[in-house]
Amino acid sequence: xxxxxxxxxxxxxxxxxxxxxxxxxxxxxxxxxxxxxxxxxxxxxxxxxxxxxxxxxxxxxxxxxxxxxxxxxxxxxxxxxxxxxxxxxxxxxxxxxxxxxxxxxxxxxxxxxxxxxxxxxxxxxxxxxxxxxxxxxxxxxxxxxxxxxxxxxxxxxxxxxxxxxxxxxxxxxxxxxxxxxxxxxxxxxxxxxxxxxxxxxxxxxxxxxxxxxxxxxxxxxxxxxxxxxxxxxxxxxxxxxxxxxxxxxxxxxxxxxxxxxxxxxxxxxxxxxxxxxxxxxxxxxxxxxxxxxxxxxxxxxxxxxxxxxxxxxxxxxxxxxxxxxxxxxxxxxxxxxxxxxxxxxxxxxxxxxxxxxxxxxxxxxxxxxxxxxxxxxxxxxxxxxxxxxxxxxxxxxxxxxxxxxxxxxxxxxxxxxxxxxxxxxxxxxxxxxxxxxxxxxxxxxxxxxxxxxxxxxxxxxxxxxxxxxxxxxxxxxxxxxxxxxxxxxxxxxxxxxxxxxxxxxxxxxxxxxxxxxxxxxxxxxxx
Amino acid sequence: xxxxxxxxxxxxxxxxxxxxxxxxxxxxxxxxxxxxxxxxxxxxxxxxxxxxxxxxxxxxxxxxxxxxxxxxxxxxxxxxxxxxxxxxxxxxxxxxxxxxxxxxxxxxxxxxxxxxxxxxxxxxxxxxxxxxxxxxxxxxxxxxxxxxxxxxxxxxxxxxxxxxxxxxxxxxxxxxxxxxxxxxxxxxxxxxxxxxxxxxxxxxxxxxxxxxxxxxxxxxxxxxxxxxxxxxxxxxxxxxxxxxxxxxxxxxxxxxxxxxxxxxxxxxxxxxxxxxxxxxxxxxxxxxxxxxxxxxxxxxxxxxxxxxxxxxxxxxxxxxxxxxxxxxxxxxxxxxxxxxxxxxxxxxxxxxxxxxxxxxxxxxxxxxxxxxxxxxxxxxxxxxxxxxxxxxxxxxxxxxxxxxxxxxxxxxxxxxxxxxxxxxxxxxx
Numbered sequence: 015x016x017x018x019x020x021x022x023x024x025x026x027x028x029x030x031x032x033x034x035x036x037x038x039x040x041x042x043x044x045x046x047x048x049x050x051x052x053x054x055x056x057x058x059x060x061x062x063x064x065x066x067x068x069x070x071x072x073x074x075x076x077x078x079x080x081x082x083x084x085x086x087x088x089x090x091x092x093x094x095x096x097x098x099x100x101x102x103x104x105x106x107x108x109x110x111x112x113x114x115x116x117x118x119x120x121x122x123x124x125x126x127x128x129x130x131x132x133x134x135x136x137x138x139x140x141x142x143x144x145x146x147x148x149x150x151x152x153x154x155x156x157x158x159x160x161x162x163x164x165x166x167x168x169x170x171x172x173x174x175x176x177x178x179x180x181x182x183x184x185x186x187x188x189x190x191x192x193x194x195x196x197x198x199x200x201x202x203x204x205x206x207x208x209x210x211x212x213x214x215x216x217x218x219x220x221x222x223x224x225x226x227x228x229x230x231x232x233x234x235x236x237x238x239x240x241x242x243x244x245x246x247x248x249x250x251x252x253x254x255x256x257x258x259x260x261x262x263x264x265x266x267x268x269x270x271x272x273x274x275x276x277x278x279x280x281x282x283x284x285x286x287x288x289x290x291x292x293x294x295x296x297x298x299x300x301x302x303x304x305x306x307x308x309x310x311x312x313x314x315x316x317x318x319x320x321x322x323x324x325x326x327x328x329x330x331x332x333x334x335x336x337x338x339x340x341x342x343x344x345x346x347x348x349x350x351x352x353x354x355x356x357x358x359x360x361x362x363x364x365x366x367x368x369x370x371x372x373x374x375x376x377x378x379x380x381x382x383x384x385x386x387x388x389x390x391x392x393x394x395x396x397x398x399x400x401x402x403x404x405x406x407x408x409x410x411x412x413x414x415x416x417x418x419x420x421x422x423x424x425x426x427x428x429x430x431x432x433x434x435x436x437x438x439x440x441x442x443x444x445x446x447x448x449x450x451x452x453x454x455x456x457x458x459x460x461x462x463x464x465x466x467x468x469x470x471x472x473x474x475x476x477x478x479x480x481x482x483x484x485x486x487x488x489x490x491x492x493x494x495x496x497x498x499x500x501x502x503x504x505x506x507x508x509x510x511x512x513x514x515x516x517x518x519x520x521x522x523x524x525x526x527x528x529x530x531x532x533x534x535x536x537x538x539x540x541x
Numbered sequence: 542x543x544x545x546x547x548x549x550x551x552x553x554x555x556x557x558x559x560x561x562x563x564x565x566x567x568x569x570x571x572x573x574x575x576x577x578x579x580x581x582x583x584x585x586x587x588x589x590x591x592x593x594x595x596x597x598x599x600x601x602x603x604x605x606x607x608x609x610x611x612x613x614x615x616x617x618x619x620x621x622x623x624x625x626x627x628x629x630x631x632x633x634x635x636x637x638x639x640x641x642x643x644x645x646x647x648x649x650x651x652x653x654x655x656x657x658x659x660x661x662x663x664x665x666x667x668x669x670x671x672x673x674x675x676x677x678x679x680x681x682x683x684x685x686x687x688x689x690x691x692x693x694x695x696x697x698x699x700x701x702x703x704x705x706x707x708x709x710x711x712x713x714x715x716x717x718x719x720x721x722x723x724x725x726x727x728x729x730x731x732x733x734x735x736x737x738x739x740x741x742x743x744x745x746x747x748x749x750x751x752x753x754x755x756x757x758x759x760x761x762x763x764x765x766x767x768x769x770x771x772x773x774x775x776x777x778x779x780x781x782x783x784x785x786x787x788x789x790x791x792x793x794x795x796x797x798x799x800x801x802x803x804x805x806x807x808x809x810x811x812x813x814x815x816x817x818x819x820x821x822x823x824x825x826x827x828x829x830x831x832x833x834x835x836x837x838x839x840x841x842x843x844x845x846x847x848x849x850x851x852x853x854x855x856x857x858x859x860x861x862x863x864x865x866x867x868x869x870x871x872x873x874x875x876x877x878x879x880x881x882x883x884x885x886x887x888x889x890x891x892x893x894x895x896x897x898x899x900x901x902x903x904x905x906x907x908x909x910x911x912x913x914x915x916x917x918x919x920x921x922x923x924x925x926x927x928x929x930x931x932x933x934x935x936x937x938x939x940x941x942x943x944x945x946x947x948x949x950x951x952x953x954x955x956x957x958x959x960x961x962x963x964x965x966x967x968x969x970x
């Protein structure tokens with residue numbers, strides 16, 4: 015009898031709970047942030063099965079309320095319409111416009127609270143990387159109940175990385191233990207960790223702990239951590255240098271062809287890079303649902319767009335100024351202004367938003383100190399691929415052969431039946447096309463706006479001149495070395511002075527070796 | 542030949558008519574100069590402000606103009622070229638006979654215009670937050686002075702977030718350098734140690750932020766709560782924030798508070814990784830006020846784009862323009878000397894639901910708001926001053942300017958009166 019009554023009782027209570035839970039949710043439409051914080055705390059405590067979904071939706075900014083009413087719901091934006099559903103049971107609630115809904119906004123305090131709560135929930139997530147991140151996220155808010163949960167889970171955990179992270183969490187908890195022996199033990203266990211959070215806690219302990227022995231232990235642990243981080247810090251600087259260098263090379267390599275091989279000073283080179291970046295933007299506009307692929311599609315498109323603009327410039331302007339470098343310089347500078355203003359008229363002077371595909375965002379974490387950002391890694395690889403492709407074109411194709419022939423001795427090449435005009439146009443198109451490809455890469459790093467090209471033109475000339483005009487291997491070496499030198503100078507000289515120092519260095523270097531690192535040999539070298 | 546003759550006759554007649562009508566028209570209009578770059582680097586920010594003034598002029602004309610006359614906007618393009626600002630300003634005043642100029646964005650362009658405006662005794666409205674340390678008889682500063690943006694922002698971080706370590710990062714030019722000098726003096730007066738302040742400058746349009754972000758990360762991992770106060774100039778912010786996102790620095794670890802990032806700058810950016818970072822302004826598009834809704838509706842229909850955003854310097858122009866209209870009506874003329882007298886004490890509604898007033902030092906009263914970046918590129922206001930803050934031309938935290946005050950009313954009539962020596966130092970700004 016008793017069992018039956020209690021059995022009857024339960025569903026009743028559950029439904030009562032459900033109703034009040036919905037009321038709690040609806041209070042999220044409150045304006046005051048402290049009220050919202052309280053509601054969120056109630057939601058976290060409720061242990062409702064939908065808690066995880068609700069919290070992560072709030073964090074993603076997908077929770078709204080209808081203006082004038084205070085019913086809170088989930089909304090997904092599709093083509094300027096908001097498709098809504100219930101937060102409690104996924105029941106569709108109709109389609110709304112932007113003006114009818116208002117987002118449940120949160121601040122950093124609430125965001126932190128939600129992240130901590132989600133970390134605890136995600137400890138049992140099926141995805142390994144989510145679990146690892148969850149364990150690391152708990153470092154900031156460790157308490158007895160989380161440690162109990164972790165100690166329970168560590169027994170069944172398979173992944174080494176996660177087990178290590180869990181041990182760190184347990185030891186972090188022990189740092190606040192009342193017994194100083196336990197604290198010292200925890201410090202010793204944490205010595206091997208390079209996690210930032212550990213470093214922060216040890217620093218705190220070193221300064222504030224009541225027991226002198228603990229303070230000494232913390233200091234020693236910090237020292238040993240420091241000695242190990244130094245090597246990684248050096249590695250990091252090298253990586254920064256290589257990645258900066260690869261950006262320089264990408265920007266300069268097109269110029270290495272037009273300026274280096276053809277001897278044309280093309281001041282509009284930067285604008286050809288800019289056109290490549292805008293091509294990426296247009297490609298993303300055309301295929302909004304395939305952002306992941308858009309960058310790959312943009313590479314050939316940018317090559318075609320910038321390449322054909324380059325050929326137009328060559329046929330329309332540069333061809334007529336052959337052998338007059340000063341006039342070529344001025345004319346191409348004019349072309350660069352025309353291109354800039356054209357872009358301003360078509361796309362407005364405002365910067366355009368180019369989205370970064372997911373596979374290019376975030377970082378590859380080697381350890382707590384060294385993490386390599388994906389976009390930089392891809393750009394280094396991309397730079398090397400573009401370079402290799404260009405070397406192949408110049409060395410192995412008939413176009414490459416003719417380009418080299420014309421650049422070495424134009425008259426002799428013509429006497430042998432090479433159409434030097436056609437070769438000039440194609441070479442210029444190739445250099446411009448490569449500039450366009452560089453634009454695709456830069457669109458992932460910097461602003462896509464009318465001024466994009468201006469900021470790279472000086473650097474590009476610098477790299478080409480330093481490397482030796484007419485030698486694309488020189489461009490590769492010079493790009494990497496300038497990048498690395500710059501990054502080693504920056505920490506102690508500051509970004510502004512580092513740039514100045516590099517320029518001074520190049521000026522002095524050119525005085526000593528006017529033809530750059532790798533001077534071109536051959537008949538044309540003299541003229 | 543005949544055809545040629547008749548053509549030239551028609552041409553002559555047409556030019557006569559045109560000449561007549563334009564001179565007749567000119568007698569009835571009041572000319573408003575607009576001196577904003579429409580090409581070059583600054584076009585990104587300034588084009589919007591030109592459109593704002595055009596909208597305000599159109600709106601005022603629909604209401605019957607000023608003093609019974611229609612307004613006519615004269616737009617020139619100084620092309621982000623600082624000396625050209627002075628030249629174009631002279632042209633506006635001497636050739637086009639404008640009664641007032643709205644213009645400039647960068648401090649250096651304002652400094653370049655200043656001697657011309659003072660020489661020709663005109664009226665100039667400057668709508669952008671700036672470093673202070675200036676008060677000219679002819680310039681009205683409707684943007685924020687440091688005490689209306691930087692200092693309250695630091696107060697918020699210190700008191701509400703509990704920040705103890707500070708990175709002051711800026712672009713290398715006068716506004717960040719002066720602001721950081723003021724902030725450093727202010728932080729030290731609050732007991733922050735030298736070792737807890739890191740100052741960093743970068744060139745204009747800096748795009749490789751790897752080292753600096755990594756330095757900030759290291760600086761922030763010393764056990765104390767750290768924040769970045771950013772005076773990084775508009776454009777360079779986007780790669781900076783991208784790098785922060787990629788290196789995993791989130792707003793909950795090290796918040797960045799920016800003084801030059803508004804709705805307009807964010808509209809060129811995927812704001813996902815920036816959510817929670819902060820900005821301090823006197824106006825946000827998300828402000829909940831009737832005036833603001835009305836302004837946004839007008840703006841989007843004027844520009845013909847539902848998605849165009851509004852920002853803080855636009856509000857400054859809105860306030861400045863309305864103050865000028867009110868002062869003209871009060872004085873009964875648009876003569877510059879009369880306006881300069883009449884405008885002090887004039888009050889107009891601002892867009893955040895309050896009323897701003899022109900102070901005797903040519904700065905205005907404004908609320909200070911702190912907003913957090915949201916995933917839709919808007920800011921959510923998380924804090925605001927309880928009342929309005931009056932702009933202070935001369936910072937109280939710099940040794941040279943502590944004792945200076947500015948009061949353009951009779952009898953002081955001075956932009957830099959030293960209260961200790963009881964002397965107006967004589968320079969005009």
